[in-house]
Amino acid sequence: MTESRQRHAGQMETIKKVLHYIKKYWMLVGMSLALAAVIVALTLYVPILTGDAVDLIVDRGLVDLPGIMVILGRIAIAMAFTAVAQWVMNTANNYITYHVIQDIRQDAFHKLENLPLKYLDAKSYGDIVSRVIADVDTFADGLLMGFTQLFTGGLTIVGTLVFMLVTNVPIALVVICITPVSFLVAKFIATRTYTMFKEQSETRGEQTGLIEEMVGSQKIVKTFCREAAVTEQFREINGRLEKCSLKAIFYSSLTNPCTRFVNSLVYAGVGIFGALVAIRGGITVGRLSCFLSYANQYTKPFNEISGVITELQNAIACASRIFQLIEEQAQTPDAENAKILTNAQGNIQLEHVYFQYVPDKKLIQDFNLHVEPGQRVAIVGPTGCGKTTVINLLMRFYDVDQGCIRVDGTDIRDLTRGSLRTSYGMVLQDTWLRAGTILDNIRMGKPQATEEEVVEAARAAHAHSFIKRLPEGYHTVITEDGGSLSQGQKQLLCIARVMLCLPPMLILDEATSSIDTRTEIRIQKAFARMMEGRTSFIVAHRLSTIREADVILVMKDGNIIEQGSHESLLARGGFYRDLYNSQFAG
Numbered sequence: 094m095t096e097s098r099q100r101h102a103g104q105m106e107t108i109k110k111v112l113h114y115i116k117k118y119w120m121l122v123g124m125s126l127a128l129a130a131v132i133v134a135l136t137l138y139v140p141i142l143t144g145d146a147v148d149l150i151v152d153r154g155l156v157d158l159p160g161i162m163v164i165l166g167r168i169a170i171a172m173a174f175t176a177v178a179q180w181v182m183n184t185a186n187n188y189i190t191y192h193v194i195q196d197i198r199q200d201a202f203h204k205l206e207n208l209p210l211k212y213l214d215a216k217s218y219g220d221i222v223s224r225v226i227a228d229v230d231t232f233a234d235g236l237l238m239g240f241t242q243l244f245t246g247g248l249t250i251v252g253t254l255v256f257m258l259v260t261n262v263p264i265a266l267v268v269i270c271i272t273p274v275s276f277l278v279a280k281f282i283a284t285r286t287y288t289m290f291k292e293q294s295e296t297r298g299e300q301t302g303l304i305e306e307m308v309g310s311q312k313i314v315k316t317f318c319r320e321a322a323v324t325e326q327f328r329e330i331n332g333r334l335e336k337c338s339l340k341a342i343f344y345s346s347l348t349n350p351c352t353r354f355v356n357s358l359v360y361a362g363v364g365i366f367g368a369l370v371a372i373r374g375g376i377t378v379g380r381l382s383c384f385l386s387y388a389n390q391y392t393k394p395f396n397e398i399s400g401v402i403t404e405l406q407n408a409i410a411c412a413s414r415i416f417q418l419i420e421e422q423a424q425t426p427d428a429e430n431a432k433i434l435t436n437a438q439g440n441i442q443l444e445h446v447y448f449q450y451v452p453d454k455k456l457i458q459d460f461n462l463h464v465e466p467g468q469r470v471a472i473v474g475p476t477g478c479g480k481t482t483v484i485n486l487l488m489r490f491y492d493v494d495q496g497c498i499r500v501d502g503t504d505i506r507d508l509t510r511g512s513l514r515t516s517y518g519m520v521l522q523d524t525w526l527r528a529g530t531i532l533d534n535i536r537m538g539k540p541q542a543t544e545e546e547v548v549e550a551a552r553a554a555h556a557h558s559f560i561k562r563l564p565e566g567y568h569t570v571i572t573e574d575g576g577s578l579s580q581g582q583k584q585l586l587c588i589a590r591v592m593l594c595l596p597p598m599l600i601l602d603e604a605t606s607s608i609d610t611r612t613e614i615r616i617q618k619a620f621a622r623m624m625e626g627r628t629s630f631i632v633a634h635r636l637s638t639i640r641e642a643d644v645i646l647v648m649k650d651g652n653i654i655e656q657g658s659h660e661s662l663l664a665r666g667g668f669y670r671d672l673y674n675s676q677f678a679g
Contacts, residue, residue: 107413114193121185128182129244133252135175142168144383190237200419201225209424210490219302224418228411235408246394253391261376267362274355289341291410296334363388427509434512437597439466439628440501447495457651469624471631471639474648480632484600518591522603524583532567538594550593553619556585599629636673
């Protein structure tokens with residue numbers, strides 16, 4: 094299949110998907126079409142009345158004023174009905190367009206909530222945001238223009254042809270013969286603009302991704318003096334966007350002058366040929382004026398439709414990107430008979446687990462582990478050995494490639510994701526806060542918690558003192574990145590969030606990495622109390638923080654190479670002792 098055919102097939106497929114969304118509002122679409130027909134009929138009726146009025150002006154002193162006044166009254170009534178019908182039709186079209194957009198955005202956001210993490214890890218956040226926001230807005234503009242102008246434009250063309258054929262066939266044939274030029278112009282423009290607008294949309298998404306990344310990582314950019322490099326990268330993308338936008342706009346800008354040229358040909362043809370017919374008595378002056386009005390009305394929609402086609406090319410290009418997101422493979426749904434994990438005891442088994450992020454790059458290989466209820470398991474090892482990957486598998490952010498993970502004897506793939514994840518409390522090295530009050534952020538995992546319970550959790554996390562110093566205490570509003578809070582304070586809020594929920598199993602992934610040593614000692618004591626009777630996984634680089642763990646797993650290249658208590662591993666004199674001594678050398 095040639096590239097043009099593939100492009101055409103892709104466009105038709107996108108249009109079918111758009112029509113699927115519009116189908117829900119078929120009654121309003123039908124009403125809009127009916128109103129468009131009424132508007133066109135009344136608009137075409139006015140030139141007939143005008144021609145009749147012209148024919149009543151026979152000569153000087155022979156003017157039928159009463160007859161003209163009657164005709165003017167009819168014209169006023171027709172124009173009034175046209176205005177009302179136009180307003181109702183536009184309202185219906187707006188309703189259809191923005192409800193279709195609402196449905197598409199809803200589906201896109203729902204898909205984002207159900208996409209596997211591997212998709213989000215592999216895509217630029219800015220590009221995803223661009224699809225859901227900018228591309229949907231562009232699609233809305235094209236869809237609204239299509240509804241408003243395609244309906245009336247198409248019906249106007251058909252209606253004027255019928256009226257012209259009824260009025261005078263020879264003159265109408267002149268119009269019909271020149272018409273194909275408009276279609277050739279429209280096809281020429283349409284075939285060239287779709288690819289350009291698609292490239293423009295993709296480049297804009299790339300640009301949005303870079304901006305979003307740079308704004309979110311501005312401190313890193315400044316720290317490593319990358320301003321010039323980032324500016325150059327932005328300049329390169331911006332240059333590409335400029336070029337593809339100019340190409341798209343250049344071809345789309347040909348629409349108006351080209352169609353106006355065709356309009357002039359039609360109008361001149363009707364005027365010259367009609368005048369010759371009128372001289373021979375084949376048509377009255379009033380009917381000729383009516384015909385000239387029809388010629389103008391007939392060609393005007395070609396202007397509008399050609400412009401609409403250009404906008405629709407842009408809209409379809411954006412819609413195809415939106416539907417790509419909506420049709421992405423969602424994460425594997427919970428099994429139909431999936432169990433809800435309640436009152437988890439914390440008996441966890443990993444049996445012959447294999448996992449890799451990239452097919453040709455092995456990571457976890459034949460991983461086996463049995464954790465008894467209430468055990469504190471520390472996971473240590475060099476960067477990239479698979480520590481955080483184990484956590485991702487336990488939480489089922491990723492599914493294992495082979496083997497299985499069991500909680501209390503049940504494969505986690507036979508449990509609902511929601512019940513599994515609420516059975517874990519998780520504190521990561523990377524903090525996550527949402528825009529809202531301190532109170533709302535702490536009770537995110539337990540919305541029904543009272544303010545007293547929140548304060549108690551904050552005291553246990555040693556966050557209460559700094560919260561009380563904030564302008565409005567627990568009711569202080571912060572931004573999604575924590576605003577002026579330090580990294581340590583943000584991490585304390587995340588710790589308080591887990592202490593409020595107190596789930597049966599805990600995961601602490603470098604949970605105290607941003608906290609000063611004095612506060613860390615207090616937090617460790619609080620964690621020790623919290624971990625009593627709870628199965629806990631502790632990922633740490635600072636080995637001094639995991640001495641009290643029941644079992645320490647030493648990982649390297651995705652495998653457990655050593656396992657035991659702190660003292661037994663030191664006594665063994667293996668990789669763990671070398672790792673431990675390297676932190677206290679000198």
